[in-house]
Amino acid sequence: xxxxxxxxxxxxxxxxxxxxxxxxxxxxxxxxxxxxxxxxxxxxxxxxxxxxxxxxxxxxxxxxxxxxxxxxxxxxxxxxxxxxxxxxxxxxxxxxxxxxxxxxxxxxxxxxxxxxxxxxxxxxxxxxxxxxxxxxxxxxxxxxxxxxxxxxxxxxxxxxxxxxxxxxxxxxxxxxxxxxxxxxx
Numbered sequence: 001x002x003x004x005x006x007x008x009x010x011x012x013x014x015x016x017x018x019x020x021x022x023x024x025x026x027x028x029x030x031x032x033x034x035x036x037x038x039x040x041x042x043x044x045x046x047x048x049x050x051x052x053x054x055x056x057x058x059x060x061x062x063x064x065x066x067x068x069x070x071x072x073x074x075x076x077x078x079x080x081x082x083x084x085x086x087x088x089x090x091x092x093x094x095x096x097x098x099x100x101x102x103x104x105x106x107x108x109x110x111x112x113x114x115x116x117x118x119x120x121x122x123x124x125x126x127x128x129x130x131x132x133x134x135x136x137x138x139x140x141x142x143x144x145x146x147x148x149x150x151x152x153x154x155x156x157x158x159x160x161x162x163x164x165x166x167x168x169x170x171x172x173x174x175x176x177x178x179x180x181x182x183x184x185x
Contacts, residue, residue, distance in 0.1 A: 026085050026130060031182030038076060038180070042085070048078045052094065064105050064157045065164060072098030072116065085184055086126050090136070092178075094118040100144065102164070104157035112165060114144035120178045130185065136178040141170050 029048070031038045036054030043049060053073040060067055074096035082088035099113040122136020144165060149158065 026184040029084075029132065029182045029184040031132070031134065031180040033178075033180045036072075036180075038182075040076065040078065045083045046080050048080075048084050050076050050078075052076050052096075060164075063160045063164065064155070065160055066103045066105050068100055068102045070098060070100045072096040074098075074116075080124065085132075088124055088126075090120075090122060090124050090134070092120045092122075092136070094120070099147070100165075102161050104155075104161065106155055106157060107152040108157060109150045110146060110158065110161045111148045112144040113147050114142060116140060116142040118174065118178075120174075122178060126184075130183055132182040132184065134178065134180045134182065137173060138178070139170070139172050140174040142168065144169065 027042050029038075029040045029042070029050075031040065033054075035056040036052055038050050038052035040048045040050030051074070055069065055071045057069045058067060074094055076092060076094045078084070078090055078092040080086075080088040080090045094117070096116040096118070097114075098116065099111060102110045102112070104110075118138065118140040120136040120138040122134060122138075124132055124134045126132045146162075151158075
C-alpha cells in the first residue's frame with residue numbers, strides 16, 4: 001500500500017503542470033494539527049494535492065481497553081470554492097494507509113492495519129502573513145484487518161477490541177473535528 005500511495009503522490013506532483021498553475025507566488029503550504037502534518041501543493045487557484053502523516057495516541061479506559069495508537073500516511077486533495085489562499089469554504093478528501101495498536105487493561109496488544117477515507121467540509125481563514133487556519137468536519141471510513149495479537153492473559157478482551165474496531169469503522173460525522181494551522185510559501 002505504501003508503494004501505491006507513493007506512486008500517486010509522485011504522479012500528482014509530476015503531472016501538476018498539466019492541470020495548470022496559478023499566478024500566485026505561494027504554491028506550497030505546510031499544515032499541522034496536534035497529531036498530523038501535511039505538505040500540499042496548489043495546482044491552481046482552487047485545487048491542491050498533498051501528502052500527510054501522523055500518529056494519534058488515545059487513552060481510552062473503557063470496555064477493558066486502556067489505549068490505542070494510530071499511525072498513518074496518505075494523500076489528500078482539497079477544493080476551495082473561492083481560492084486556496086484566501087478565506088473560503090473548502091471540501092477535502094484524505095486517503096490513508098495505517099495501523100492501530102490497541103492495548104487492553106491486562107497489557108495485551110492487538111495490531112490492525114488497513115486504509116481509511118475521510119471527507120471533510122469546512123472553512124479556511126487565510127491571513128496576510130501567509131498563515132492559515134482550517135476548521136471542518138465530515139464522515140470517515142476505515143477498513144482494517146487484524147495483523148497480530150500478543151496476549152498477556154486469557155480474559156477474552158479481544159472481543160471488546162473487535163467490537164470497538166467495528167464501531168469506529170464508519171462514522172457519519174467524525175468524532176474529531178478537522179483543525180489545522182498552516183503556513184504558505
